[in-house]
Amino acid sequence: MPVSWTLLIVLALAGAGYLLTRMRAVAMAGGDTRKLHSRPGHYGWNAALLTALPAILLIAVWRFVQPAAGTALISMVALALAAAGLAFALIRTSPSFRARNAVEGMVKGLLIACASIAIITTAGIVLSMLFETGQFFRQYPWTEFFFGTTWSPKFGGGSQLGMLPLLWGTLYISLIALLVAVPIGLFAAIYMSEYASMRMRGVVKPLIEVLAGIPTIVYGLFAMITVGPLLRDWFSQPLGLGASASSVMTAGLVMGVMLIPFVSSLSDDIINAVPQSLRDGALGLGSTPSETIRKVVLPAALPGIVGAVLLAASRAIGETMIVVLGAGASARMGLNPFEAMTTITVKIVSQLTGDTDFAAPETLVAFALGLTLFTVTLGLNIVALYVVRKYREQYE
Template sequence: MPVSWTMLIVLALAVAGFFVTRGRAVALADGDTRRLHSRPGYYGWNAALLAAVPALFVTAIWRFFWPGTSPTLISVVALALALGGIAFALSRTSPAFRARNAVESIVKALLILCSSIAILTTAGIVLSMLFETGNFFSQYSWTEFFFGTTWSPRFGGGSQLGMLPLLWGTLYISLIALVVSVPIGLFAAIYMSEYASPRLRSFAKPMIEVLAGIPTIVYGLFALITVGPMLRDYFAQPLGLGSSGSSVMTAGLVMGIMLIPFVSSLSDDIINAVPQSLRDGALGLGSTHSETIRKVVLPAALPGIVGAILLAASRAIGETMIVVMGAGAAARIGVNPFEAMTTITVKIVSQLTGDTDFAAPETLVAFALGLTLFVITLGLNIVALYVVRKYREQYE
């Protein structure tokens, strides 16, 4: 029996168990639900959860860790667990049974499980990167990786895997993107929250947020076809700075446009959350509208604004498609924004795709690069947390 059918049968048994157990509880109370400790629905939910949760959990674990197991065996075990759960719920059903407490305990356990999955997933990602990074450094010098200025992987031997050109390209492109997105997004948020009429706000905010829903491949095509040639023809070539449409500036500008809604939408929500009493107090003391925004509203909203900027920075650091199509794949260190460069994420993809030897340092370097990105992002979070705590103490 296919596993999908087994899951549907388990859910059907859970539904049946709900109504059967609920009806049994009412019958034991002689139709007077006031004699029951809990409402009748809790007795039904107790049976449904005991039937569905263990069966579905065991099925998922079994299929994940032992995918070669016979589907028939999995189906038999799952159905046995579902029927056993219903039978156990029926045996416990009585007017004095604390069904509500039992259901709440099961739901609490499920919530803890969901929280644990998120934590364990993060730990698994970090551990996998650490182990594979350790394998990489056992084959390649860590000093050459962290301080090398040449990126030239060769699977036949003689590779130079210095990450500084990739790190420079990542930070350079991300910086340009933030220079574009943070002022525009923050000023848009200030206007929408403090100056715009409700009618204009109801139209402008959704239009800005549309930018967040555009696929990154579309932004990449926009960078490749429109922005890149425009910068080359009107700026790079006339100034003698380059003749390629793929450049740091191309990727940075397009990425900055993509990040505008991340900054504006979150900043707008944070600014609107500032208590109106702070504005009224500043205006009552004689401050102008602009002075109130600069000296009261923005400092009070600064922790949230820092969070929005951090989200935009993390998004910029992890972007791939726009960089591939807009900035090229050249690993170099330079200050000319009209030259082609690349980022860490692009090289992670390139090193892990294709028919490659997974045990080779040229492939394992992708995990070292990923761990580097993780450390950078962690550093951004620590800095943001420091700023948030510092200013939160002043306004709570």
């Protein structure tokens, strides 16, 4: 029997258990629900949860541990467990049974399990990267990886896997993107929250948020076809800074446009959450609207704005398609923003794409790069948390 059929039967049993247990509880109370400890629906939900949850959990764990195991045995055990849960719920039902407490306890456990998934997933990702990174450093010196300035992977030997050019390209492109996104997004948020009418805000905010729904591959094509040639013909070639349409500036500008909604929408919500009493107090003391925004509203909203900028920075650091199509794949270090460069994410994809030997250092280096990227993002979170705590102590 397919697993999908088993799940459907389990859910049907849970629904039947809900109805049967609910009617049984009412019947045992002689039709007077006031004699029941809990509402009739709680008795039904107790049976439904006892029927469905153990069987579904068994199927999920079994398929994860033994994905090639026969479905017939899984189906038999799951259905038997569901039937046992239904029978136990029916036997347990009585007017004095605390069904509400039992249901709330099961729901609370389910919520805790759902909340734990994020923690367990994060731990699994970090541990997997640590294991594969350890395999890489057993084959390649860590000093050459962290401090090497040349990136030249060659399957078969003779590779130079210095990560500094990739880290430089990642930070350089992300910096340009943030220099575009943060001022524009923050000024747009200030306008929408403090100056725009409700009608104008209702038009402007959705239009800005449309940018967040555009696929990154479309941004990459826009960078490659339009922005790159435009920058080359109008700036880099006339100034003698380069003749390539793929450059750090191309990717940074387009990525910055993509990040504007992340900054503007979150900052707008945070600024609107600042109590109106702070604005009224500042205006009552003689401050102008611009002084109120600069000296009262923005400092009070600073923790949330820092969070918005951090989200945009994390998004920029992890972007791939815009960099591939807009900045090229050249691993180099330089200050010229009109030169082609690349990022860590691009090289992670390239090292894991195609027919590769997953035991070779040229492939395992992708996990070391991923762990480095994770560490950089974690550092940004720590800095942002410090700023948030500092200003919260001042304004709360």
